[in-house]
Amino acid sequence: xxxxxxxxxxxxxxxxxxxxxxxxxxxxxxxxxxxxxxxxxxxxxxxxxxxxxxxxxxxxxxxxxxxxxxxxxxxxxxxxxxxxxxxxxxxxxxxxxxxxxxxxxxxxxxxxxxxxxxxxxxxxxxxxxxxxxxxxxxxxxxxxxxxxxxxxxxxxxxxxxxxxxxxxxxxxxxxxxxxxxxxxx
Numbered sequence: 338x339x340x341x342x343x344x345x346x347x348x349x350x351x352x353x354x355x356x357x358x359x360x361x362x363x364x365x366x367x368x369x370x371x372x373x374x375x376x377x378x379x380x381x382x383x384x385x386x387x388x389x390x391x392x393x394x395x396x397x398x399x400x401x402x403x404x405x406x407x408x409x410x411x412x413x414x415x416x417x418x419x420x421x422x423x424x425x426x427x428x429x430x431x432x433x434x435x436x437x438x439x440x441x442x443x444x445x446x447x448x449x450x451x452x453x454x455x456x457x458x459x460x461x462x463x464x465x466x467x468x469x470x471x472x473x474x475x476x477x478x479x480x481x482x483x484x485x486x487x488x489x490x491x492x493x494x495x496x497x498x499x500x501x502x503x504x505x506x507x508x509x510x511x512x513x514x515x516x517x518x519x520x521x522x
Contacts, residue, residue, distance in 0.1 A: 394452040396440040430489035439469035470509040
């Protein structure tokens with residue numbers, strides 16, 4: 338199994354190959370999902386550890402609020418409440434994109450899949466990750482002023498330090514957004 342990584346650099350609509358810094362996760366496992374959960378958590382299940390937290394989400398609009406609330410609670414527990422507003426906005430966009438664009442095509446199998454939302458931190462960065470079963474890479478749109486949607490990745494780019502994705506061959510992808518931790522040494 339191989340991972341194909343990319344991250345977005347402000348100033349263009351295209352995604353560039355990642356050969357530099359990635360979020361604070363181990364890359365010896367595709368997608369950097371190492372240490373979060375060895376198997377997908379069922380919808381509604383979660384765990385919180387000192388440097389990682391994961392929640393299983395369904396492919397429905399209520400999952401966006403569940404992810405925001407989970408992020409808020411974990412950040413408070415970790416002492417990063419100051420990051421909560423930006424993180425919650427980005428998490429909303431990441432999970433909304435997974436719900437809208439990554440749900441399995443065969444609705445009969447929908448209950449067998451879940452979205453995995455994870456948070457990982459180190460001394461310098463907090464990274465939000467959303468794993469979904471789609472292998473379609475996120476694409477930044479350039480919507481007209483009158484269009485309702487299409488601005489999510491631009492919001493993610495604006496509010497996070499960096500963002501990107503890792504496609505897991507045969508398993509889906511992880512879309513991530515990193516945040517610098519204020520006052521980090």
